[in-house]
Amino acid sequence: MPEKGNNMQEAKVVKTLLPVLKFYRWAIPVIILLGVLSSFFEGFGIILFIPLLQSFVQNNSQTTSNSAFVDVLNKIFVNFSTNDRLAIIALCILGSIVLKNCLFYSNTVLFAWLNSRIGHRLRSGIFNQLLSVSYSFLEGNDSGKLINTLSRETWQTSIALSTLVTLTITICTVSVYVILLLLISWQLTLIVSVLMVLISLFIQFVTRQVKILGEQAVKANSDLATRMWEGLAGMKVIRAFGRESYEQQRFDLASKKVVNTFLKLDIFSGSVQPISEVLSSILLLCILVLALLQDPSSLPTLLTFIFLLYRLQPQVKQLESTRVGLIGLTSSVQDVMHFLDRSDKPYIHSGHIPLKNLEQGIYFESVNFRYNPQEELALQDVSICFPKGKTTAIVGPSGAGKSTLISLICRFSDITSGEIYVDKYPLRELNITDWRHQIAIVSQDVYMFSTSVMENIAYGRLDATEKEIIEAATLANAHEFIMQLPEGYSTKVGDRGVRLSGGQRQRIALARAIVRNPQILILDEATNALDTISEHLIQEALNTLSQSRTVIVIAHRLSTIEQADQIIVLDKGRVIEQGNLQQLLEQDGLFAQLYHLQYRNASI
Ligand SMILES: Nc1ncnc2c1ncn2[C@@H]1O[C@H](COP(=O)(O)OP(=O)(O)OP(=O)(O)O)[C@@H](O)[C@H]1O
Ligand SMILES: [Mg+2]
Structure with a gap:
């Protein structure tokens, strides 16, 4: 029965x-x-x-x-x-x-x-x-x-x-x-x-x-x-x-x-x-x-x-x-x-306002953010601005909320309260595809697809020509090592291909971002795995790149920070200091401490 x-x-x-x-x-x-x-x-x-x-x-x-x-x-x-x-x-x-x-x-x-x-x-x-x-x-x-x-x-x-x-x-x-x-x-x-x-x-x-x-x-x-x-x-x-x-x-x-x-x-x-x-x-x-x-x-x-x-x-x-x-x-x-089932899951909804160009900048107004309702705030009362065409460096200890801030700009997550404005529009009202189209990001954890180096770089812009790809790779100081790979630009990388070192991956990711030719370039510790010489070379390339662009850079190294138009210091999710290098050194706060510590180490 x-x-x-x-x-x-x-x-x-x-x-x-x-x-x-x-x-x-x-x-x-x-x-x-x-x-x-x-x-x-x-x-x-x-x-x-x-x-x-x-x-x-x-x-x-x-x-x-x-x-x-x-x-x-x-x-x-x-x-x-x-x-x-x-x-x-x-x-x-x-x-x-x-x-x-x-x-x-x-x-x-x-x-x-x-x-x-x-x-x-x-x-x-x-x-x-x-x-x-x-x-x-x-x-x-x-x-x-x-x-x-x-x-x-x-x-x-x-x-x-x-x-x-x-x-x-x-x-x-x-x-x-x-x-x-x-x-x-x-x-x-x-x-x-x-x-x-x-x-x-x-x-x-x-x-x-x-x-x-x-x-x-x-x-x-x-x-x-x-x-x-x-x-x-x-x-x-x-x-x-x-x-x-x-x-x-x-x-x-x-x-x-x-x-x-x-x-x-x-x-x-x-x-x-x-x-x-x-x-x-x-x-x-x-x-x-x-x-x-x-x-x-x-x-x-x-x-x-x-x-x-x-x-x-x-x-x-x-x-x-x-x-x-x-x-x-x-x-x-x-x-x-x-x-x-779509009824019980969170989604990032696209807004309706189209965006062709960034005119003034990105503005954070009293932004609070927490990852989960039961967790503490990862960002608290953040009010900052990233002006168009300028380079902003974000510094702070590990876990301060630097990458979180970037993920809010890219709309990987939505803010808990406050508002982020792009020019005069609230970020969440912008068409999300338009917005992300303006951005190229080299994140902390670089991901390589299981395909050729060429395709990995072209992922930044699918219609990029071979010449543009090689140019981007050269700017990212990657051309030389790519040419030494067994099959050059056709070498397969990723899980099922040649294993690249952390620094090599970073340079390919950088080339991927460069080839996209974005208005907003975000670098989240994009050069931390590089040796001093490579970093110096890339830094020069980045200086040229950032002239006409809005750049947000998270870095621990002084060389990167010194070039920035403004520096934002984050600690435990709060903005604790803000200004250019000179102003921050004069304030003699956390940034000045970190700065002097690094200088001393560097000079040893
Ligand atoms: N996906 C997540 N879910 C929950 N909490 C998270 C998540 N990602 C980060 N956090 C928490 O948010 C805080 C800020 O993390 P975030 O990655 O922004 O730090 P960071 O400043 O980028 O640090 P680092 O310099 O080490 O990269 C940390 O306390 C971290 O534990
Ligand atoms: Mg981070």
Whole structure:
């Protein structure tokens, strides 16, 4: 008997899967219809055996059975001569088989198409979700789990879908068969059904015993493992207390228990198949014999009936296994659907104001920001400005909130309170694509795609020419080392390619930013992995670059900071000092301390 809990689970899977199917609403009824028609033709082919066999038994015209359906079937061919009848029925049977298989094949193809489409839609939907959901959501989620959802669980959902369709088709097939059986003889069908249910109850009883024995076997095995482990771990104590024979006895007892339970398990589980086969055969034979004793002329009908029953059996088994399979896939389906659900996740919404050029600058007004509601503020009451065409350096100890400030400018996260203005527009009202188009960022953690150096640099501007890419690489002081790579600009880098050093990665990332030719250039410790000479060379390039640009640079090195038009000092999320180099040194605060400390180290 199906349990109530399981039924509810199936309903849950079906309910969860429905949104996936909504784009292909037409396909499901077609698939089911094809499934039903193919079962119908199969059944039809089988019942045609009744008139066929009847022709051999006796003259058809004299035959009457106690089934109106069988009589009608026999009468259809009554006017043909025996030979013609045989030929026509054989052709009809052949036609049914061919039709059934054509329909079945069309269904397989249609379903394969549907399944691949849905699989693609799911994967694409999940990837789109990854691209559009707020960055904070991704950071808060385990990346391994996300990859699992994207790869494995999506496949599982496709499988769940195919299982659901198989289940539906099997239900239809079983229904067609049962209807045909009822039409041939409702009395026989009723008797067979009752007896089948009794047999299945008996089998279920045996299966339950097998399950209990299975649990006992698992326990016996784990007890034995414990004995082994304790024997090993406590060897010193065992020997010291002279308990060798006692332990040997305990071990043998546990081992014998394993032997006994597994033997019982094998005896019981092995009996299910033979018992079920013997019982069903006895049942069928009894029906055959009893029915034939009553009416010997009904042999063709009976044989067809039994054949139909035989064909029905695997379908019933499949019904159960697909049902169980579907339940096993519930969690995968829920995982995928939960990830695709847009109602419970944060998004960065784009504004409507287009932006072609930065005119005045970026202004922070009393900006507060926290990553999570339960966490402390990462930025507190920040009021600063980044004027157009100027270079602003942000300095401060680790964890002060420098990268956080950058991520707010790039709108990776939205502020908690206050406002950021770009010229006179609030940042969140600007079209986000327009805004990000103005920016190029070289962040602290440089990411290289698994492709060529050339493509990695061109990622900054997809239509960049080779000449522009080489120019950018030269400016970023990367050209020389790229030319020394095995295949120059075509060398594959990233996870599956050549491993680059931190400094080399930084220079490629810099070239990527340069080739973008942005209005706003953001460098988050973009040169910290470089040696002094490389840094000096890049610094010169950056000086040229920053002449016509708004540059925000986070750096610890003095050389970078000294060139800046203004310096902002952050500590624990607050702006504590602000001004140019001279003003800050005069203030003699945190910046001056850091400055003098570095100078002393540098001069050592
Ligand atoms: N994704 C995040 N989720 C939660 N808290 C974060 C996240 N990123 C940073 N923080 C916290 O915000 C604070 C500021 O971090 P931020 O990365 O901005 O510092 P930083 O000044 O760039 O430091 P560093 O010089 O080490 O790069 C830190 O206390 C950090 O723990
Ligand atoms: Mg940082």
